[in-house]
Amino acid sequence: MIASVFKVATRVRRSVAATAVAAALLGGCAVNDTGASEVWDPIETPNRFIFAINRTVDVMAIRPLAVTYRDWVPEKAQKSVRNLLDNLGEPVTAINEVFQGDPSRAGTTMARFLVNSTLGLAGLFDVAAMFGMERTKTDAGQTIGIWAGKGVEPENGGFYLVLPLAGPSNARDATGLMIDYAIDPFQILPIAFNWDWWYYSLPRAGLNAIDYRSRTMFALDDIEKNSVDYYAALRSAYTQNRAELIRAKRDKTDTKGELGRRDNLALVR
Amino acid sequence: MPLLACRRLAFRLAVGAAVAFAAAPALANDPAAELVSTTAAQAIDIIKTTTGAQRQAAIQQVLQTKFDLPYMAQTALGTHWAKATPEQQARFVKATETAEAKAYSERFGQYSGQTLAIGKTTSRPNGVFIVDSRLNQTNGQPIKLEWEVRQVPAGLRITDVKIEGVSMVITRRSDFNSYIQQNGGKVQPLIDELESRAAR
Secondary structure, three states, X not given: OHHHHHHHHHHHHHHHHHHHHHHHHHXXXXXXXXXXXXXXXXXXXXXXXXXXXXXXXHHHHHHHHHHHHHXXXXXXXXXXXXXXXXXXXXXXXXXXXXXXXXXXXXXXXHHHHHHHHHOOOOOOOOHHHHOOOOOOOOOHHHHHHHHOOOXXXXXXXXXXXXXXXXXXXXXXXXXXXXXXXXXXXXXXXXXXXXXXXXXXXHHHHHHHHHHHHHHHHHHHHHHHHOOOOHHHHHHHHHHHHHHHHHHHHHOOOOOHHHHHHHHHHHHHO | OHHHHHHOOOOOOHHHHOOOOOOOOOOOOOHHHHHHHHHHHHHHHHHHHOOHHHHHHHHHHHHHHHEOHHHHHHHHHOOHHHHOOHHXXXXXXXXXXXXXXXXXXXXXXXXXXXXXXXXXXXXXOOOEEXXXXXXXXXXXXXXXXXXXXXXXXXXXXXXXXXXXXXXXXXXXXXXXXXXXXXOOOOOHHHHHHHHHHHHO
16 A cells, blocks of 8 residues: 555656656747747657557557447447546546636536436436536646746647657647646556556556547548648647637637737738 | 547538538628628538539539638748749649538538537637637537638638637648648649649
8 A cells, every 4th residue: 555655656756847847848939939830849750750650550450449439339338438438537627627727617527526426327427417517628738738828829838749649749738648647536546456457447548549539530530631741730730729728718708819829820921 | 548638629520611500690790700601501502402523513612702712722831822933823722722622522421410500700900800600519519610701802701710729721731831841842742742632
């Protein structure tokens, strides 16, 4: 037991160190950021290499599995799997919502978690939504983006990074991913209580991957088919989508930031 | 994998870009929103009545009359536009137009009764209107669509569509720019590639 507490502590410490490094990198690229320029990608060559490997794994294994899952598993079962996975993610969302300065929303998320974990049979059914508590989803990457300050455009997430298996990311979001992993009770519990990896962590990760891949099928196929450089198109789409999520939270009413960015685009035309 | 969930709907059903039903009321005195809703209605009509090459031709016609394609192409080419010869520019505009029409008619194959609810229009100082809208799906979360509308001599034209924050024009721009960089900074290889794809 003590050993496992140490394990968790070490993991948290490592994440904190990584955060500090990432924060320094983020700070370093905030100069002259118009938001209209290309995504900052200083390690494009290794990124493209990982991207190529990811694509191979995807074509050979993940995509076929996801297609089978999408077309052969009953829609209701798919919905329940998604609910279950989403429910496991609620505590992380709630913690992030607190740090994003929205404790009341965090309260709703926790209420959702409690209702769905009990009445919703361990999260298989989204009962809370029927009670009018809609699901929200956020992560530590967005929390960092919100706290980065007005000077940093949300398009600027530090250097672009392609993660093995997980795909498009950047310094900000990869750091967020580590933080989320470290604060997730459903990642800490298995370590603390030595849950069998085969029966918990692996199925969760596997289902997550298949579920996620099946939902992004249409979008990714579309980008791939309609681009001359899939890597670059996806890099741009990912960055814009993340920025949109952060911007929506950062200035709920103020559209000035977006305005300025689009006007800058006209300048470089 | 919480990080992954983020781009989950980006580009999903770009169908939504034009497949749509219009929320007809509350559109009076708002020509930009009206443009978006009539375009959407036209697209739906095309999907219901045509298929194959006929559909692609009809879609292309809608793109030509409702979208400002030369402007979009110019934006997508970015700084390389000025370096291209007029002949290259014309060929580029033509090639992107065919590519768009093809892409849209393929996306529409997936149409399954989505409806478009048009929201508020924001007017910006540089003469651009942003029309907010939401594509409601039969199952799953609604998709956020924003339309950029601009006044040109011939009237109002759509100049960009943003799906869940992902701009079609900016994505194309990154895509094209990267391709040009990899081909010695020249525009010609890109034009050749686009033309060969259009012919396929």
